[in-house]
Amino acid sequence: xxxxxxxxxxxxxxxxxxxxxxxxxxxxxxxxxxxxxxxxxxxxxxxxxxxxxxxxxxxxxxxxxxxxxxxxxxxxxxxxxxxxxxxxxxxxxxxxxxxxxxxxxxxxxxxxxxxxxxxxxxxxxxxxxxxxxxxxxxxxxxxxx
Numbered sequence: 001x002x003x004x005x006x007x008x009x010x011x012x013x014x015x016x017x018x019x020x021x022x023x024x025x026x027x028x029x030x031x032x033x034x035x036x037x038x039x040x041x042x043x044x045x046x047x048x049x050x051x052x053x054x055x056x057x058x059x060x061x062x063x064x065x066x067x068x069x070x071x072x073x074x075x076x077x078x079x080x081x082x083x084x085x086x087x088x089x090x091x092x093x094x095x096x097x098x099x100x101x102x103x104x105x106x107x108x109x110x111x112x113x114x115x116x117x118x119x120x121x122x123x124x125x126x127x128x129x130x131x132x133x134x135x136x137x138x139x140x141x142x143x144x145x
Contacts, residue, residue, distance in 0.1 A: 006039040012092045014079060015049070021092050028053045028080025038093050042100030044071045046089075053080035072102030 012021035015033040024033065030051040037045040047068045048055040056063045058076035071077070077084055090099045 006041065006043070006045075008037050008039055010038040010093055010097070012036050013049075014084075014089075015051075022084070022088070024079055024082050024084070026080060026082035029082055030080070033079045036089055036092060038097060038099065042098045044090060044099055044101060045069070046071065046077065051080070055079055070102060075101075 013032060013035055014020055014022045014024065015031050016024055016026070016029045017031040020032065022036075030049070030053065032049045033051045034049050034055050035047050037047065039045065045068065046055060046057075046066075048066070054065045055067070056078040057066045057069050058064075058078070059072065059074075063078065071086065071089070073086075075086060077086070077089065086101070090097075090101070093099060
């Protein structure tokens with residue numbers, strides 16, 4: 001299966017350095033911690049810049065370290081030990097940008113589909129699988145969520 005490369009419209013930097021587009025004043029943030037990309041279809045991608053303390057995503061009631069991920073409604077993101085709200089990340093692209101976060105994610109604990117745009121939807125849907133770990137290094141295998 002061949003993946004199509006997304007056309008990137010805008011890239012912003014995140015980190016402790018004052019030249020970053022989003023400055024994080026926290027000791028666990030690297031000078032150049034991550035980048036955030038807006039693609040032509042409106043999806044938003046975060047990419048870790050090989051930071052020392054990592055980038056973490058909370059999508060299923062648990063924090064996991066990620067190196068590259070597309071953002072969905074309801075996601076929580078941490079750079080090192082500092083959490084940044086989604087609205088602050090998407091605001092980096094300005095008011096005129098068309099940003100389209102994924103509409104939903106699947107809860108592992110409840111086995112129900114969570115959607116912030118529709119309420120009261122109880123149909124149990126598929127759930128995400130726990131990430132695979134490399135048996136040699138113990139690192140989470142990179143996977144695009």
